Amino acid sequence: MELTLTINNKAGLHARPAALFAQKASAFKSTIIIIKGEKTANAKSIISIMGLGVKQGESILVKIDGPDADETATALETLVTNKFGEE
Amino acid sequence: MWEIEGIAASAGIAIGQVMHIQECVHDFSRTVAPGEAPREKERFLSAQQVADTELDELQERTAITVGKDQAEVFGAHKLMVQDPSLVDAVFEEIENNCASAEGAVEVAVEAIATMFASLDDEYMRERAADIKDIGKRLLRILQGNVETVNYEGILVASDLLPSDTAAIDFDRVSGFITALGGKTSHSSILARAAGLSAVVGVGCVIDKLCDGDMVIVDGHIGKVLVNPDENLLVEYRQRLQEEKAKTASLAQVGHLPGITLDGHSIEVAANIGTPGDMKKVLAVGADGVGLFRTEFLFLDKTSVPTEEEQFQSYRTVLMAAPYKKIVIRTLDAGGDKQLPFFGGLPEANPALGLRAIRLCMVYKDVFKTQLRALLRAGLEGNLYIMFPMIATLDELLAAKVLLKEVADELANEKIPYRSDVPVGIMIEVPSAAIIADILAEEVDFFSIGTNDLVQYTMAADRMNEHVASLSDYFQPPVIRLIANVTKAAQKSGKWVGMCGEMAGDPLATPLLVGLGLTELSMSARSVPVVKNLVRQLTVEQAKEWAEQILTLRTTADIKKKLEKIAEKFTI
Numbered sequence: 051m052e053l054t055l056t057i058n059n060k061a062g063l064h065a066r067p068a069a070l071f072a073q074k075a076s077a078f079k080s081t082i083i084i085i086k087g088e089k090t091a092n093a094k095s096i097i098s099i100m101g102l103g104v105k106q107g108e109s110i111l112v113k114i115d116g117p118d119a120d121e122t123a124t125a126l127e128t129l130v131t132n133k134f135g136e137e
Numbered sequence: 138m139w140e141i142e143g144i145a146a147s148a149g150i151a152i153g154q155v156m157h158i159q160e161c162v163h164d165f166s167r168t169v170a171p172g173e174a175p176r177e178k179e180r181f182l183s184a185q186q187v188a189d190t191e192l193d194e195l196q197e198r199t200a201i202t203v204g205k206d207q208a209e210v211f212g213a214h215k216l217m218v219q220d221p222s223l224v225d226a227v228f229e230e231i232e233n234n235c236a237s238a239e240g241a242v243e244v245a246v247e248a249i250a251t252m253f254a255s256l257d258d259e260y261m262r263e264r265a266a267d268i269k270d271i272g273k274r275l276l277r278i279l280q281g282n283v284e285t286v287n288y289e290g291i292l293v294a295s296d297l298l299p300s301d302t303a304a305i306d307f308d309r310v311s312g313f314i315t316a317l318g319g320k321t322s323h324s325s326i327l328a329r330a331a332g333l334s335a336v337v338g339v340g341c342v343i344d345k346l347c348d349g350d351m352v353i354v355d356g357h358i359g360k361v362l363v364n365p366d367e368n369l370l371v372e373y374r375q376r377l378q379e380e381k382a383k384t385a386s387l388a389q390v391g392h393l394p395g396i397t398l399d400g401h402s403i404e405v406a407a408n409i410g411t412p413g414d415m416k417k418v419l420a421v422g423a424d425g426v427g428l429f430r431t432e433f434l435f436l437d438k439t440s441v442p443t444e445e446e447q448f449q450s451y452r453t454v455l456m457a458a459p460y461k462k463i464v465i466r467t468l469d470a471g472g473d474k475q476l477p478f479f480g481g482l483p484e485a486n487p488a489l490g491l492r493a494i495r496l497c498m499v500y501k502d503v504f505k506t507q508l509r510a511l512l513r514a515g516l517e518g519n520l521y522i523m524f525p526m527i528a529t530l531d532e533l534l535a536a537k538v539l540l541k542e543v544a545d546e547l548a549n550e551k552i553p554y555r556s557d558v559p560v561g562i563m564i565e566v567p568s569a570a571i572i573a574d575i576l577a578e579e580v581d582f583f584s585i586g587t588n589d590l591v592q593y594t595m596a597a598d599r600m601n602e603h604v605a606s607l608s609d610y611f612q613p614p615v616i617r618l619i620a621n622v623t624k625a626a627q628k629s630g631k632w633v634g635m636c637g638e639m640a641g642d643p644l645a646t647p648l649l650v651g652l653g654l655t656e657l658s659m660s661a662r663s664v665p666v667v668k669n670l671v672r673q674l675t676v677e678q679a680k681e682w683a684e685q686i687l688t689l690r691t692t693a694d695i696k697k698k699l700e701k702i703a704e705k706f707t708i
Contacts, residue, residue: 064440065210065213065264065267065440066209066213069212069213069216072216072220073216092221092222094221095220095221095222096213096216096217096220097217097220097222097223097249097268098220098221098222100253100264101222101249101252101253101256103256103257
């Protein structure tokens with residue numbers, strides 16, 4: 051399953067949002083990969099996510115593969131839509 | 138008993154036990170025999186667990202001592218320690234290259250740090266500092282060393298960097314000894330500000346000091362007595378008591394107005410480095426803050442502090458003394474105060490490089506965030522904004538344009554701010570002192586920073602003990618530059634203060650008052666002494682002395698004259 055998410059919080063996927071994303075992803079069994087341009091990241095790794103250097107307004111492609119793919123997609127989408135609880 | 142001689146950097150006596158500041162050791166074997174891989178992996182995993190516990194405690198403690206937001210960084214570190222990317226890289230290195238756990242951590246951390254450093258986003262680049270910090274922690278644990286968190290007693294280090302000192306609790310430390318440094322290096326200035334006694338520049342003899350050695354640090358004469366005998370201890374303990382008593386009686390003078398015998402007001406203000414210093418400022422009776430160095434907000438951070446974080450800090454300082462003048466200096470980074478989140482190449486001459494206002498005009502976003510926070514906080518008290526290291530009129534005008542831009546943005550966003558904050562500059566580059574008449578037309582005030590002014594005028598590195606005699610604010614050219622600045626400012630009707638070391642030297646007070654300075658800002662502990670002296674002076678007499686001193690040809694002559702003047706007063 052694939053979904054495209056646009057990161058709208060102010061500093062992009064910097065430490066705190068990346069940490070929240072990785073924490074949320076780690077709660078699920080599915081394998082989750084993030085693709086941005088030519089780079090690929092393990093969504094359960096904060097370091098890997100930060101390495102993508104995603105800035106405000108940029109989109110990422112999330113590939114989810116596993117038994118709980120649907121719940122994973124919903125959870126991650128909600129997190130991003132809520133701008134990681136900022137503001 | 139044996140003795141160490143060094144430079145008397147901060148007066149006062151301290152008696153206590155030696156404690157070395159921890160430095161990272163990279164002396165370990167990087168490879169192991171084939172077949173040891175499982176054992177090395179185990180070692181890594183248990184180091185990871187220890188790091189986890191340490192970071193938990195650190196986060197908890199920092200939340201209490203500094204603040205919840207600042208503590209969050211350790212939460213992020215915790216996640217990074219457990220991060221699959223790090224663990225995979227470490228395991229790969231152990232399996233494929235027969236690396237020891239230490240060697241694997243070193244390689245993995247370096248690779249991740251390089252990856253972060255290559256990103257085109259300033260905020261992301263600074264994560265390299267985080268991962269390096271984690272690497273340092275893991276390496277220390279793997280080598281079986283415990284984290285020293287509660288430094289106390291007499292600190293010993295090769296040099297105290299500003300980032301080290303940010304972590305020190307000055308209530309638990311009474312003095313320090315360093316191998317490097319001079320009277321005006323930053324560690325010495327910090328020592329004076331914190332009221333600690335310090336002997337610096339003692340050389341590699343510090344290696345002979347062991348943790349737990351009993352020492353007397355005599356900051357008056359620059360001597361350290363190691364494992365002294367009982368008689369000496371008794372004598373010094375008594376002197377320590379006497380010093381405390383003398384300080385107590387002088388302390389009362391600090392709260393009287395800073396007015397000369399002929400009725401001129403000379404503000405005797407204090408320099409501060411953190412909002413917490415305001416307690417001391419109020420306790421000594423300072424007339425205000427002549428220099429609030431804002432670097433603390435940036436130094437022990439791995440990321441640029443937010444506008445809100447800065448706003449809260451500035452506000453705290455302004456509200457602590459709403460009717461007193463508070464001069465806040467914008468970020469003075471670079472030089473010997475490098476920040477992890479400003480990239481850039483190592484410079485051959487950092488003191489002459491991209492620092493202070495020059496750096497801020499490159500990282501305009503960071504600068505604008507600070508200016509926004511300042512203008513907003515300005516509503517809470519008597520704020521003055523000061524730009525450091527201005528060398529030309531163009532720099533000053535550019536900084537003012539940016540300030541105006543920030544004000545307009547706040548107005549557009551309907552965010553309340555103070556629109557009439559007085560703006561001044563530090564005079565610390567000789568070029569600025571020479572064109573003070575031109576600059577005076579564009580500012581509300583000047584504040585002379587003697588430490589850099591001396592360094593740049595005399596072309597003498599203030600950290601280099603071999604040229605210490607040149608690094609003297611009683612050098613005739615320095616005094617002539619100061620006279621030039623006050624004359625130029627008076628013509629434009631602007632006031633001149635001083636926030637360098639010289640302002641807190643009671644020997645200099647009659648000269649400075651005579652040259653026309655109306656604000657002297659110093660470390661809080663010097664306030665009572667200088668105020669006591671100001672109250673015994675007349676401006677008329679001081680002017681006469683200043684005129685005479687301007688004709689003297691050598692530093693020695695000037696000091697002799699000032700010492701003679703000092704004899705007339707009780708200091």
